[in-house]
Amino acid sequence: MESPSLKGLQPQLAAAVTDACASVSHNLNGQKLGRKGRITRERILAAAIELIDSPKEPVTLSSVARRASLGMTSLYNYFTDLTELLLAVLEPVMATADAAYLNLLRERWPDDALFDYCYRFVRAYHDFWFRHSRLLHMRNALADQRDERMLAHRIESTRPIISLLVRQMGRETLTKVSPDTSMATMVMIGIERSITVATDRDLRRQVGMGPDVSEDRFLVPGARLMELAIRDARSGSRYLAH
Template identity: 70%
Template sequence: MYGGAGDSDHFAALPLPLAEAVTTACGAISHNLNGQRLGRKGRVTRERILAAAIELIEASEEPVTLARVARAASLGMTSVYNYFTDMTELLLAVLDPVMATAKDDYLSLVQGRWPDEELYARCYAFVRAYHGFWARHSRLLHMRNALADQQDARMMKHRIRSSRPIIALLVRQMGEEPVGLGPHTSMATMVMIGIERSVTLVTDRELRKLVGIEPELSEDRYLVPGARLMEFAISDARAL
């Protein structure tokens, strides 16, 4: 898939913000797993692996393995093992640049205090943007959550870390309470759990089939209640 291509061709299938995030993430890695310092060639190789993994995860219905990623990147398994010991480690490396795009995709919408009279509109805009992020990266995020549900400690930690910025911003919308020290944090956590679960449902095609959600059913059936719950939680906390 990538053999013989120029340095930038392995990003051809990726949106520009994600391609830039991959380059940034790889630029932060100084050595491979053998302790060898990475030069330009080593960073490009790592970028090829991540780009191939992202494309396979987001475009293929077949199970993604290190061997498939190596073939897609036109690399041998030895090259892949120079950077990643197993599939979980590769998935975590893929998640880093994906989550780096979250700020522009939805976290920026929670910055600054929302006016009371715009509260529902702001909540809905956030929930819709969060859903859009999940829809764009659905298979990767579902793979992460499935591994976390299977008690994969590394994926559990990643799932928790990725939710903390949202919870912290919601707490700030509720009031001045420091994160982690009071009822606002508990409420923000519960609201976010509910929103993530509903977004998980509407972006999982197989799960939609199992629970009988028709393909043409609007996501708003779940997103609007999620936005309402967020609105009620924030307005109730502000009234205290």
């Protein structure tokens, strides 16, 4: 049964939050979590998601506790700091990534419609970022500040994409030193960075990309670069063979 605190969330995300909380067996004091403890954890995550989705209020442990109608002592039973809480929010969010965009990469894309498939993926990736924009930008900002936990999450979240992109290039195995892996990594760095700009209002303003400018300004070139990388690899390019 869905917790009342999750009723405001999109159903797939609410289910992912429930699954994530169900997988936690104890709180930070070592106490076994029963139904009440899991519901409390769900309340905290739901409150954090609501605050993140509403940029009018800063996201802090105290603001999350207030939104969840909990005291700080209760919140500290579950999370030691803001990074730990954000990572807990990222877990169910990233659990929805497969349906959002990863599943698009699993079937081999036909050569005669390669750009269309690349664009469809880049658009889906953009839409996922747009849906969870503030959370993902907070993660990247902390990673840029050398928060090792957030940096590790940022890296790990791209690994499935890179692995599947290498398969689109015609390779069944992923190795860290292969030219295809290097190319897939560079393509994803470029796509993620451009989507970071396209989904960040402040950055859009700084680069002169007003609300009247379509995000296709970045998405189409990103899809084209992905197409070229895949075609190059499938053709057995001498460059990628070195």
